[in-house]
Amino acid sequence: MSLSVQELRVYYQTLHGEVRALDGVSFSIADGEIMGLAGESGCGKTTLGYSLVRLSPPRRLVSGRAVLDGEELPLGDPDAMRRFGWKGVSIVPQFAMSALNPRRRIGGMIAELLAARKLRYLELLPELERRLDLVRLPAAVLAMYPFELSGGMRQRMVLVLSTLLNPSLLVADEVTSALDVSIQRAVAQLLAEFRDRGLVKSMLVITHDLAVLYQIADTIAVMYAGKLVEKASADVIIRAPRHPYTRLLISSLPEIGARHARCRLKGIPGQPPSLLNPPLGCRFRARCPAVSDQCGEEPPLREVAAGHQVACWQQPC
Amino acid sequence: MPRYFARKLLIYALTFVLAVTIDWLIPRFMPGDPIANMLARVSVNTNAAQVMHDYYAHVFGLDLPLWRQYLNFWGRLLQGDLGISLYLFPTPVTQVIARALPYDILLLVPAILLSWFAGNRFGALAARNRWLDNVVSPVAYLFTAMPYMWLAILLAWYLGLVLGILPIAGAYAFSLHPAWSAAFGLSLLQHWFLPFLSLFLVGFGGQAIGMRNLIIYELEADYARYLEALGAPQRLVRKHAFGNAMLPQITGLALALGVVVAGALVTEVVFSYPGIGSLLLAAIQRQDYFLIQGCFLFIIIGVLLGNFIVDIAYVVLDPRTRRGMTGEPA
Numbered sequence A: 001m002s003l004s005v006q007e008l009r010v011y012y013q014t015l016h017g018e019v020r021a022l023d024g025v026s027f028s029i030a031d032g033e034i035m036g037l038a039g040e041s042g043c044g045k046t047t048l049g050y051s052l053v054r055l056s057p058p059r060r061l062v063s064g065r066a067v068l069d070g071e072e073l074p075l076g077d078p079d080a081m082r083r084f085g086w087k088g089v090s091i092v093p094q095f096a097m098s099a100l101n102p103r104r105r106i107g108g109m110i111a112e113l114l115a116a117r118k119l120r121y122l123e124l125l126p127e128l129e130r131r132l133d134l135v136r137l138p139a140a141v142l143a144m145y146p147f148e149l150s151g152g153m154r155q156r157m158v159l160v161l162s163t164l165l166n167p168s169l170l171v172a173d174e175v176t177s178a179l180d181v182s183i184q185r186a187v188a189q190l191l192a193e194f195r196d197r198g199l200v201k202s203m204l205v206i207t208h209d210l211a212v213l214y215q216i217a218d219t220i221a222v223m224y225a226g227k228l229v230e231k232a233s234a235d236v237i238i239r240a241p242r243h244p245y246t247r248l249l250i251s252s253l254p255e256i257g258a259r260h261a262r263c264r265l266k267g268i269p270g271q272p273p274s275l276l277n278p279p280l281g282c283r284f285r286a287r288c289p290a291v292s293d294q295c296g297e298e299p300p301l302r303e304v305a306a307g308h309q310v311a312c313w314q315q316p317c
Numbered sequence B: 001m002p003r004y005f006a007r008k009l010l011i012y013a014l015t016f017v018l019a020v021t022i023d024w025l026i027p028r029f030m031p032g033d034p035i036a037n038m039l040a041r042v043s044v045n046t047n048a049a050q051v052m053h054d055y056y057a058h059v060f061g062l063d064l065p066l067w068r069q070y071l072n073f074w075g076r077l078l079q080g081d082l083g084i085s086l087y088l089f090p091t092p093v094t095q096v097i098a099r100a101l102p103y104d105i106l107l108l109v110p111a112i113l114l115s116w117f118a119g120n121r122f123g124a125l126a127a128r129n130r131w132l133d134n135v136v137s138p139v140a141y142l143f144t145a146m147p148y149m150w151l152a153i154l155l156a157w158y159l160g161l162v163l164g165i166l167p168i169a170g171a172y173a174f175s176l177h178p179a180w181s182a183a184f185g186l187s188l189l190q191h192w193f194l195p196f197l198s199l200f201l202v203g204f205g206g207q208a209i210g211m212r213n214l215i216i217y218e219l220e221a222d223y224a225r226y227l228e229a230l231g232a233p234q235r236l237v238r239k240h241a242f243g244n245a246m247l248p249q250i251t252g253l254a255l256a257l258g259v260v261v262a263g264a265l266v267t268e269v270v271f272s273y274p275g276i277g278s279l280l281l282a283a284i285q286r287q288d289y290f291l292i293q294g295c296f297l298f299i300i301i302g303v304l305l306g307n308f309i310v311d312i313a314y315v316v317l318d319p320r321t322r323r324g325m326t327g328e329p330a
Helices: A045-051 A106-115 A121-134 A139-143 A151-162 A181-196 A210-216 A234-239 A244-251 B002-029 B034-039 B046-059 B066-078 B093-128 B130-145 B148-162 B182-219 B222-229 B234-258 B265-270 B276-285 B289-317 B319-325
Strands: A003-014 A017-029 A034-038 A059-068 A089-092 A169-173 A202-206 A219-224 A227-233 A302-305 A308-310
Touching (some): A017 A202, A034 A181, A034 A210, A045 A202, A089 A151, A106 A139, A121 A139, A121 A151, A202 A210, A210 A219, A227 A234, A234 A244, B002 B066, B093 B130, B093 B234, B130 B182, B234 B289, B276 B289
Parallel strands (some): A169 A202
Antiparallel strands (some): A219 A227, A302 A308
């Protein structure tokens, strides 16, 4: 077991009160597993990913724990988390294209980061160059400034840098979102390749793009309004989703060969609830086509089949 | 790179010509007649006054058509001749300015440099320490929001009159003459301290606030968050943020040093300090065309030089500028 997260609650402190961006999320990721995390904007995906790396204000840890390779992560203490950053849990942030200091040469910056961990840049240089080669970047980029690289090159550079110390868990946050479709596929395959070569033990891939997840993820977890609603293998989520939200999400994707002039693509009517004061009970209730009286009570995430968990009362155990 | 500097130099040359032209025009837009102004101090009969007026107008070349005056002005300027002061007749303008400039340099250069160093240091410290932030920031805001002269008057009143430990007027004791002696040096230092302190405090406040806000902004920048996510020690993240936050501060420093020759008018007036600031005020009050032109000329040169230093400094400090120079798209 690489990572296990239990009942994680992270709230944002705002002037209007606490925003419950993450409200009791539990899951685990096995060694070598790529877990996809999907959901619409504002559902708490990025908060979840970032909370495992560095939980700083205005984010506040309310409850929950995370265990990585048998060691508990001090989630609530950003200073203690430094020890786990990069080597334990690493991240390719959503803002990868602007993640490098524009005023510093890339190689120099990496050397500084390594020196802070008492590692020698020159010893790691051959491995670094090998990995640059893997993502098809010339070793010359190390002598360059970030602004001399294109957006896609910077993203690959960040991928190499984030994984340089072979992290146990890599959080890849929306790494494909700003790329065009052909590059998306290449980057997604790179992520899988990094896992296959053992450069990264396991991975949490955050995206709103289910098509990307279907290509590389072993399992997919779907979030809605700060909670996990369904988790299963990628195949099951795409072909046989059980939660009404997942079903609607999948059916709102265009299908190859379908004639959308004849049958319009469906969306999900309504909007997610405000997380400032989320409603009691099932949070999807207001938009759910299969709503019943029981939904006033909060549905727990239950195992409905082997490796398939759903948080919905309509699902028989 | 040579192309970059050639283009810059051309722009500076054009700016210089334009600014100097405006400098020549402005005094001549003032209502009134400088020679009549000068002659008003001597009482002679109307006929004699007319003769004297014509004579001096001819001496100063003010009886020529404006375009001739303008060409003569450039001609003399290129020979390093700024004319003769009307108000301190017959001292040449260059000599008048040369007498006042050392006081400005002694006063302003230390005030600007020290307030810049101290302000940036404390501002950077305040950005990372809540306790210090709660103390330094309000004090800094207070200093920088205070009108210069009010702070100066307050200091003069308290340290000069109430405590009586420091003199409040002039650059040295009235009983002394400038000389290379210990007594004169001490007097100079005593008179220097109050104007220096008032300039230092106001400058310190502005620099500290600027640096604090810049550091906080840089620490929120993506690269700083990424470094933190990779578990970089706080010291390293701060180092990157500080380096980037210094860029605008260096611009500010160079520009502030560029206007040193302008003096600190208000401070000099409050403390009767004989720098270019008081000189310029006197020149304007007496419509001394040549002295006004001379003072502004030095200010123009100072500002352009300051800007040029910033341009060069950025080439060294900010790699993005270097790329812009080679003509590649940024």
